[in-house]
Amino acid sequence: MTPDFQELAIVANELRGDVLRMLQLAGSGHPGGSLGMTDVFTTLWFGGHLKVDPQNPTWEDRDRFVLSNGHICPILYAILARQDYFPREELWTLRKLGSSLQGHPDFHFTKGVDCCTGSLGNGVSVALGMAMGARAQGKNFRVYAGTSDGESQEGQVWEMASAAAHHKVDNLTLLMDRNGIQIDGFTKDVMDQGDLGAKYKSFGWHVQEVDGHDMMAIHQALNEAKKASGKPQLIVCNTVLGKGVSFMENEPGWHGVTPDEEQLKKALDELGLD
Amino acid sequence: MTVTQTSGEVATREAYGKTLAALGGERQDIIVLDADLSGSTKTANFKKLYPDRFFNMGVSECNMIGTASGLASTGLTVFASSFSMFAVGKAFEQVRQEIALPVANVKICGTHAGITVGEDGASHQTLEDIAIMRVLPNMRVFVPADARETEQVIRAVAASPGPAYVRLSRMKTPQFLPDDYNFEIGKINTLRDGADITIAATGTTVMHALAAADALASKGISARILNVCSIKPLDTETLVKAARETGAIVTVEEHQRAGGMGSAVAEVVAEHAACPVRRLGMNDRFGESGSGGQLMDHFGLTAPAISGAALELLGHAS
Ligand SMILES: Cc1ncc(C[n+]2csc(CCOP(=O)(O)OP(=O)(O)O)c2C)c(N)n1
Numbered sequence: 217m218t219p220d221f222q223e224l225a226i227v228a229n230e231l232r233g234d235v236l237r238m239l240q241l242a243g244s245g246h247p248g249g250s251l252g253m254t255d256v257f258t259t260l261w262f263g264g265h266l267k268v269d270p271q272n273p274t275w276e277d278r279d280r281f282v283l284s285n286g287h288i289c290p291i292l293y294a295i296l297a298r299q300d301y302f303p304r305e306e307l308w309t310l311r312k313l314g315s316s317l318q319g320h321p322d323f324h325f326t327k328g329v330d331c332c333t334g335s336l337g338n339g340v341s342v343a344l345g346m347a348m349g350a351r352a353q354g355k356n357f358r359v360y361a362g363t364s365d366g367e368s369q370e371g372q373v374w375e376m377a378s379a380a381a382h383h384k385v386d387n388l389t390l391l392m393d394r395n396g397i398q399i400d401g402f403t404k405d406v407m408d409q410g411d412l413g414a415k416y417k418s419f420g421w422h423v424q425e426v427d428g429h430d431m432m433a434i435h436q437a438l439n440e441a442k443k444a445s446g447k448p449q450l451i452v453c454n455t456v457l458g459k460g461v462s463f464m465e466n467e468p469g470w471h472g473v474t475p476d477e478e479q480l481k482k483a484l485d486e487l488g489l490d
Numbered sequence: 491m492t493v494t495q496t497s498g499e500v501a502t503r504e505a506y507g508k509t510l511a512a513l514g515g516e517r518q519d520i521i522v523l524d525a526d527l528s529g530s531t532k533t534a535n536f537k538k539l540y541p542d543r544f545f546n547m548g549v550s551e552c553n554m555i556g557t558a559s560g561l562a563s564t565g566l567t568v569f570a571s572s573f574s575m576f577a578v579g580k581a582f583e584q585v586r587q588e589i590a591l592p593v594a595n596v597k598i599c600g601t602h603a604g605i606t607v608g609e610d611g612a613s614h615q616t617l618e619d620i621a622i623m624r625v626l627p628n629m630r631v632f633v634p635a636d637a638r639e640t641e642q643v644i645r646a647v648a649a650s651p652g653p654a655y656v657r658l659s660r661m662k663t664p665q666f667l668p669d670d671y672n673f674e675i676g677k678i679n680t681l682r683d684g685a686d687i688t689i690a691a692t693g694t695t696v697m698h699a700l701a702a703a704d705a706l707a708s709k710g711i712s713a714r715i716l717n718v719c720s721i722k723p724l725d726t727e728t729l730v731k732a733a734r735e736t737g738a739i740v741t742v743e744e745h746q747r748a749g750g751m752g753s754a755v756a757e758v759v760a761e762h763a764a765c766p767v768r769r770l771g772m773n774d775r776f777g778e779s780g781s782g783g784q785l786m787d788h789f790g791l792t793a794p795a796i797s798g799a800a801l802e803l804l805g806h807a808s
C-alpha cells in the first residue's frame with residue numbers, strides 16, 4: 217500500500233514541532249539528530265511498515281524498534297505519543313523527575329520502547345539478538361534499529377555487523393543517521409568514517425543509500441529491504457542535522473543543546489506551527 | 491597557572507580541564523585522549539593549547555583505553571577521558587588487562603559520574619565505578635570534592651607514575667574547601683573534629699556532610715567530618731582512630747551502597763576497630779532522570795538524610 221506522502225509530510229512537520237517544544241521545556245536533550253531522522257522514522261511508523269499494536273505494546277509478535285542512538289529519543293517519544301502509546305501531554309515532562317520519559321529510552325518507564333539504550337554501540341547488538349530470537353522461534357516479526365555515523369565508531373557495531381551477516385539474519389534492518397556530525401564536530405574531522413555503506417557491503421550486508429528527507433525514497437528502500445533474502449539490511453540515510461529549522465541545520469552545536477523560548481518561537485514559525 | 495578561587499560554583503570537570511591545560515605547558519610528556527566528548531569532559535582546554543598532544547579517538551572508548559596503554563608504554567604520561575560510564579564501564583576489561591595489570595601510566599578521568607549527571611538518566615549515571623575500579627590491583631581511586639581539591643588531585647596523579655581513576659562531576663558545586671587545604675594521596679582530610687559520631691563523605695556529598703554536621707551541632711551532637719577523596723589507597727589510621735574515638739560512622743556517596751567508599755570504610759573498620767557503620771548511597775537500584783540537585787535529595791544523599799541517619803545510629807528517635 218502506498219502511503220499518502222502529503223499526509224506524511226504534515227505528520228513529520230508536527231512531530232518536529234513536538235520535539236522542539238518538549239526539548240525547550242526539558243532544558244536539555246538532543247534536537248539535532250531528532251529533527252534529522254524525523255522523516256525516516258515518520259515513514260517507518262506512519263507509512264505502514266511497522267507491525268505493532270499501541271493498545272498491546274508488549275504483543276510478542278510485534279515488530280521491534282530499537283533506537284541504538286538513544287540520545288535522539290525525543291523523536292521516538294513524539295511518535296509514540298502520536299501513535300497513542302501514551303497521552304501527548306506526557307511529552308512536556310521529558311527528563312523531569314518522575315516523568316515516564318527518560319533522558320534515554322528505558323522500557324521500565326515508557327510504553328512502546330523495546331530496548332534500554334543510551335550507551336552507543338549496544339542497541340544494535342540487542343536488535344540482532346531480537347531478530348535471531350524471532351527466527352529461533354519460527355516467528356516472522358522484523359527488527360528495525362536506528363543507528364548513526366557517530367555510533368559506527370564503536371567497535372561493537374562491527375562485531376554486530378559480522379555476526380548478523382554470518383548468521384544471515386535477514387529480518388534485521390538498520391536505519392543509519394548519516395548526518396556527518398557527532399558531539400565534537402563534523403565526523404570527518406573527529407574521526408573520519410569513510411564510506412560506511414561500502415564497509416557494510418564488504419561485511420556482506422544488503423545496503424541502500426537514500427536522501428533521508430525524501431519520504432518516497434525511504435518508503436521504497438524499506439520495501440526493498442524486506443525483500444532482501446539471506447542478508448541483513450542497512451539503509452544509509454543521508455540527513456541534515458536539525459532539518460527544518462534554518463538556524464540548526466548542519467550546525468554541530470545543535471547536537472545536544474536545547475532551544476530557549478525565543479528560538480523555539482522562531483523554529484515553530486519556520487515550520488508554520490504555533 | 492592555578493585555578494582561581496571564585497565565589498561562583500564550579501564543576502570538578504571544569505577544574506580538571508583547567509588544570510590539565512596548565513600541566514600541558516609545564517610538561518611535554520603529557521598526552522590527552524578523549525572519545526568525542528572533549529567539550530563536556532573539558533579536555534578541549536588542553537586540545538586548544540596543545541593540539542599535537544591531543545587525540546580524539548571518536549566514540550570508541552575500548553580502543554581509547556588500549557591506545558592509552560600503548561602510548562604510556564613508550565614513556566608518556568597519558569590522561570584518558572570520557573564520561574565515567576563509558577571510560578570505566580564500557581572499557582572495564584581493557585582497563586583491567588591493559589592499564590591495571592601492566593601498571594600503565596594512565597590517568598582515567600571520568601566525568602559526569604554519579605547521580606548528579608541528572609537528566610540523561612540511568613544509562614548515563616555511573617553508580618558502580620568506585621566499586622569496579624577499587625577492586626583492581628594497582629588502580630588508585632580519587633573523588634575530589636570541589637575545584638580546589640580537583641586541581642590538587644590532578645597534579646598529584648600526574649606526578650605519581652602508575653594507573654589512577656579520578657571521578658569527576660558534571661554538576662556545578664560550591665568551592666568550599668579552605669585556602670590552606672592540602673590533598674595527599676592516601677590521606678583522609680578531617681574537615682571538622684567531633685566526638686560523638688563520624689561522617690565520611692566523598693565528592694559531591696562532602697558539602698552535604700558539613701551541612702549535616704551543623705544540623706547535628708544544633709542538637710548538641712558533635713560530628714567528625716572526613717573527606718575521603720583518596721578511596722584507594724585508603725587512610726586506615728585516620729579511619730581506625732575515628733572508629734575508636736567516636737564509636738559510630740555514617741558514610742555517604744552518590745554510588746551504589748555495595749562496593750563503594752562506604753564499603754571500603756566498613757571493610758577497614760570491621761577488621762581493625764569494629765563499630766556500627768551506616769552506609770548511605772543508592773540502595774541496589776538504578777537512577778532516573780531529574781536535575782542533579784533534585785536527585786541527590788530524592789535518593790537521600792543530602793544533609794537531612796545524613797543527619798537523620800546519624801541520629802538513628804545514635805539511638806535518637808526521629
Ligand atoms: C558509549 C557512548 N559513548 C559516548 C556517548 C556520548 N555521546 C552521546 S551522542 C554522541 C555522539 C554520537 O554521534 P551521532 O550519533 O552521530 O550524533 P548526532 O548525529 O546525533 O549528532 C556521543 C559521543 C554515549 N552516549 N555512549
Ligand SMILES: [Mg+2]
Binds near residue numbers: 393396
Ligand atoms: Mg551523526
